[in-house]
Amino acid sequence: xxxxAVAIETNNACNLHCEMCGNSGMRRKRQFMEMELFRTxxxxxxxxxxxxxxxxxxxxxxLHPHCCEMVRYVRSRGIRCWLAxxxxxxxxxxxxxxxxxxxxxxxxxxxxxxxxxxxxVRRGASFETIFSNxxxxxxxxxxxxxxxxxxxNTIVMKETLPDMDKFVGTWGPLCNGIEFSLLSGQGxxxxxxxEQQIADCVSGQRxxxxxxxxxxxxxxxxxxxxxxxxxxxxxxxxHIGDVSLSAAFxxxxxxxxxxxxxxxxxxxxxxxDKCAATWRPSMAGDELLEGLRFRYYGxxxxxxxxxxxxxxxxxxxxxxxxxxxxxxxxxxxxxxQLLRILGEPETVLRLIALMLKILPxxxxxxxxxxxxxQGDAFRTTREAIFRRMATVINDPVTLLDIAFRFDVDxxxxxxxxxxx
Ligand code: SF4
Ligand code: SF4
Numbered sequence: 001x002x003x004x005a006v007a008i009e010t011n012n013a014c015n016l017h018c019e020m021c022g023n024s025g026m027r028r029k030r031q032f033m034e035m036e037l038f039r040t041x042x043x044x045x046x047x048x049x050x051x052x053x054x055x056x057x058x059x060x061x062x063l064h065p066h067c068c069e070m071v072r073y074v075r076s077r078g079i080r081c082w083l084a085x086x087x088x089x090x091x092x093x094x095x096x097x098x099x100x101x102x103x104x105x106x107x108x109x110x111x112x113x114x115x116x117x118x119x120x121v122r123r124g125a126s127f128e129t130i131f132s133n134x135x136x137x138x139x140x141x142x143x144x145x146x147x148x149x150x151x152x153n154t155i156v157m158k159e160t161l162p163d164m165d166k167f168v169g170t171w172g173p174l175c176n177g178i179e180f181s182l183l184s185g186q187g188x189x190x191x192x193x194x195e196q197q198i199a200d201c202v203s204g205q206r207x208x209x210x211x212x213x214x215x216x217x218x219x220x221x222x223x224x225x226x227x228x229x230x231x232x233x234x235x236x237x238x239h240i241g242d243v244s245l246s247a248a249f250x251x252x253x254x255x256x257x258x259x260x261x262x263x264x265x266x267x268x269x270x271x272x273d274k275c276a277a278t279w280r281p282s283m284a285g286d287e288l289l290e291g292l293r294f295r296y297y298g299x300x301x302x303x304x305x306x307x308x309x310x311x312x313x314x315x316x317x318x319x320x321x322x323x324x325x326x327x328x329x330x331x332x333x334x335x336x337q338l339l340r341i342l343g344e345p346e347t348v349l350r351l352i353a354l355m356l357k358i359l360p361x362x363x364x365x366x367x368x369x370x371x372x373x374q375g376d377a378f379r380t381t382r383e384a385i386f387r388r389m390a391t392v393i394n395d396p397v398t399l400l401d402i403a404f405r406f407d408v409d410x411x412x413x414x415x416x417x418x419x420x
Contacts, residue, residue: 003249004214005052006045007228010038010070012059012220016086017123019192020155020183023058026231032064033220039073041218041240046077048246054082057217057228062089068097080104084153086122087130095137098148105149107179108134111160113170121159131170138174150175157183157196185229186275193276208261209277216249224248226257227271234271 013030014023045053053074055061062085064070074081083098084107098106110130112118118127134150141148152175154160154167172178183197209227216237217228224238224245235257238248248254257269266273 003048003050003246006050007054007057007217008041009057009220010055010061011064014060015088016125019121022186022231031220035066037222038070042074042077044245052080056084060086068101071101071103075102087133090133090137092136095140099140099146103148107151107153109153111154113163113166117163134174152178155183156180159196184276206264206278212258216245226254
């Protein structure tokens with residue numbers, strides 16, 4: 001199997017105590033990774049042909065005094081570099097340094113559009129600080145014409161759902177896109193999860209965790225782990241210096257984890273057994289997320305009757321029935337439901353091309369975003385989908401944005417855009 005990404009735990013301490021995170025209770029020693037170990041990991045990743053390095057697992061990466069130097073090193077080795085932060089330490093100087101280091105993508109995890117929500121979920125966080133930090137980062141990125149992709153990640157739960165429209169209005173203008181996710185991670189049966197979870201996970205079916213498909217993590221101690229929320233080093237599959245990242249990824253310990261998950265033998269892995277990542281959310285939870293994505297990307301807005309009619313006719317050709325006169329997201333939602341059921345890559349590609357052709361340009365990015373998510377779900381390669389997108393999207397900036405957002409190397413798929 002091909003190892004595509006490595007997450008490096010450069011620091012396992014955090015400046016916040018979020019309700020849904022096990023970091024506060026972690027027993028491992030809090031420490032910063034040494035630069036020498038960091039370089040060794042990145043060099044090994046280069047040898048293994050890894051395309052992406054994420055500088056975050058558990059802990060806040062911006063606490064590390066050499067965080068920007070780490071970004072520079074990754075980029076100097078030709079690997080895309082991603083960084084997720086809670087945004088509290090994204091000060092002016094750090095923002096400038098990250099942008100100048102050619103960070104590929106920044107993801108800020110935040111809940112709420114006002115302090116009451118932000119402070120309750122992310123204990124210790126200040127809405128004002130995160131907002132002004134990201135505002136400044138976006139401004140610097142725009143005026144300096146930097147390419148860093150900016151994403152926001154937010155968890156949809158009972159506490160945050162009523163605030164969601166305001167949330168999108170507040171944060172949307174500062175980023176390229178918002179990812180909505182359900183509560184996940186270890187601890188689905190604790191009080192916070194029971195109280196806040198929107199999807200009825202308990203009645204859902206369990207599924208193998210997708211953590212083992214294309215990614216590994218390395219802890220601050222240099223242990224190679226199969227899980228990037230490995231608080232107590234429970235998923236060690238090798239050690240840096242003893243084994244290469246690729247060998248660990250395809251090694252016996254990793255395959256045992258895959259086997260146990262495929263057989264749904266979660267009770268043999270206590271951490272996974274109490275982790276919400278193995279619970280398939282109920283349909284209601286899934287639909288909720290999709291509905292939010294539709295709303296955010298505005299897919300339901302601005303369609304003319306002629307476009308709707310065209311969509312309906314195309315749908316009929318493919319055996320997809322749309323409700324007559326539907327002016328909401330229903331018609332596209334039906335297509336996605338169909339994609340879920342069919343799932344063959346060729347069908348997925350055909351429908352993606354269809355949707356991209358019939359949608360107006362300003363709606364294509366959002367649609368493409370959704371399609372790529374679907375493609376991932378069906379193990380269709382991103383590159384294949386991207387190539388197909390490139391045949392129907394002529395706007396180079398849009399293409400590049402999709403490529404950054406979904407981790408596609410435009411050079412590797414042989415597509416040149418003027419904006420590169
Ligand atoms: S979720 Fe992230 S920001 Fe919050 S405590 Fe955990 S590591 Fe820190
Ligand atoms: S299911 Fe297991 S491997 Fe997956 S995220 Fe949870 S603890 Fe990690």
